[in-house]
Amino acid sequence: MYKILLQIARTGICTEKPRFADGTLRALAPRFSEDVLALLGRALAIRHVDAGSCNGCELEIHATNNPYYNLEGLGIKFVASPRHADMLLVTGPVSRNMEEALRRTYEAMPEPKLVVAIGDCGCDGGVFGETYASRGRVANVIPVDVAVPGCPPEPAAIIQGILTAVSAASRAGAAGE
């Protein structure tokens, strides 16, 4: 126990401030009122679905929970069931083998629900594109509110995309406080 405490004390707190929301990441106009978004923004539950990624984006989503980004410190946490989730974070082009699972996960979520597509593949199909086995971008399968480009997008960009989705139109570009 003493070694663990020493390790913690030696390290200190390294959490950094997140970037502001960025309205240019929006794929759809905000669908919910400012009141709803303000509520979600303070205690957001996210369900992640990998719909066919190379697993690079998953590494960066993991990183959003490391002590530097500390996503949970913003009141945002990942949950195990879509039924507990306000937001769906989707990575990858959507493989045809994951299409139904993605749709069913989305349908299982209660309203109001938000969708953020992560990475170049989620935005436009990326290097994999649309093939006999891939449906391409996430928006080809379910409605997407915010799309975050990058291969993979850095953790700060992912958090920015999440904050953008819960920021109301009038505050877009200045939220994330």
Added chain:
Amino acid sequence: MSLEPLAGAMPAWRALCDPAQWLAACKAIAASGGRLGALWASDERDTHGGLSAHALLVAYEGLLWLELPVADSAPGYPDLSAVFPCARRMQRAAFDLIGLPALVPDGTRPDGRGWLRHGAWTADRHPLRRDIALDERLPPGDPRYGFVKVEGDGVHEIPVGPVHAGTIEPGHFRFSIVGERVLRLEQRLGYKHKGIEKRFESLSLREGARLAGRVSGDSTVAYAWAYAMAYESMAGVTPGARALRLRALLLERERIANHLGDLGFIGNDGGLAVGQAHFSRLKEDFLRSNAALFGHRYLMDRIVPGGVAVDIDERGRKHLLAEADGLGAELRSLRAIYYDHAGLQDRCINCGRLAPRTAAELGVVGIAARASGHAMDARVYPGFAPYDEFIPRLASHRNGDVAARIVVRFEEILESLRLERRLLQGLPAGALQAPFAEPVSGARGVGWVEGWRGEVLVALQAGAGSRVRRCHPHDPSWQNWPALEHAVLGNIVPDFPLINKSFNLSYAGADL
């Protein structure tokens, strides 16, 4: 059967064979301690008029690429799963994509269920055949799948996935259990199949490098190197000494970053959340160094055919040496915490054991093999430049449990840090990219690189106009996924996430 040597960084030969030689060669190599590296099929109706089955065998002498041409009208080719059990899923995938079945002597398939197809297309269509377009809309097939039923008093099933409870890749696990104990685990993968092999065939050889680096994102350096090695081998190109050293530096950095991440997650799944906090912090520091010095946190597209796309200067060299010292010290202190923590040790020791004999029978590779008593590592044997100069010290363990896979990771990070220091000493001057002559149509090359998870193989064939005619990238997860089915037997269901994490296999890499 005549062997034709393939030029390149690794000792490799290629041979055309008939069905009897196919089976005899595999049996001979298995009997002399060799294993199956990869198996795939190709549509050759435009060359020899039929289809071909391919096997990449790993023998002591090097790689043997066997090609068995089969007439389109022939019923199939001899099944290898009796010789190499790991062939089974590869054969099922090859059938889904090309329509060439592996047959046992009575003329039936050892397992007739689809593997990659699911319901995305019908059983009579084979999308890797050349008369099907890359973006063809194939009519959906029957998505049902016959899991093996375990029956008896008190046995019940737990279906898990494809969408899992955490931020992980999709796949389905079907547990048959009694009480809390696992009687059987059956995996069903292929959810991420997105047509990578077909996509390769729409690209030039040079464009293929970027796709190769995205077969399994966590192993992007290993794939990029293996692809470059295959391409260079058929083009007769040898990268310069500085480029090779930088490649090794990038590969060791990929190994360190992934091991740091895994040690954190294993600690977390074992109930030591503070371990996760520290390892994820160390990994983040490390990735930021990558971004600052090489322009990408995961080093994607930094290895290119002919050499590397990055260089390092004196300031960068000093930064990495200081980082290695700091990380080494942090690691030793965290290692003491992990090894002394009674709760974590209780969860990990004897948990998820993969016996050395089972590992050998299943052809397990990489970390999982080394943690189960098998001293194999392509960097060491047969070894490839620059590792012939910088020979890694192998880390291995005999217990084959979660604890052993933790030990191997700690030791491998420390060893990679030692290699990093040595690679950075007296870095030779020279070109970063060698001049490139495009290979002739039909040329073949192989790449074989020890990534952080295990060996990554790439078999590549050039087409006309420097296009990819066929590319099969092979992930070590093909061999290691079935081993996980064995490692969980007799363990309790709540230990599965911990055992799974200790293997940390790629779904994307094997679903293609």
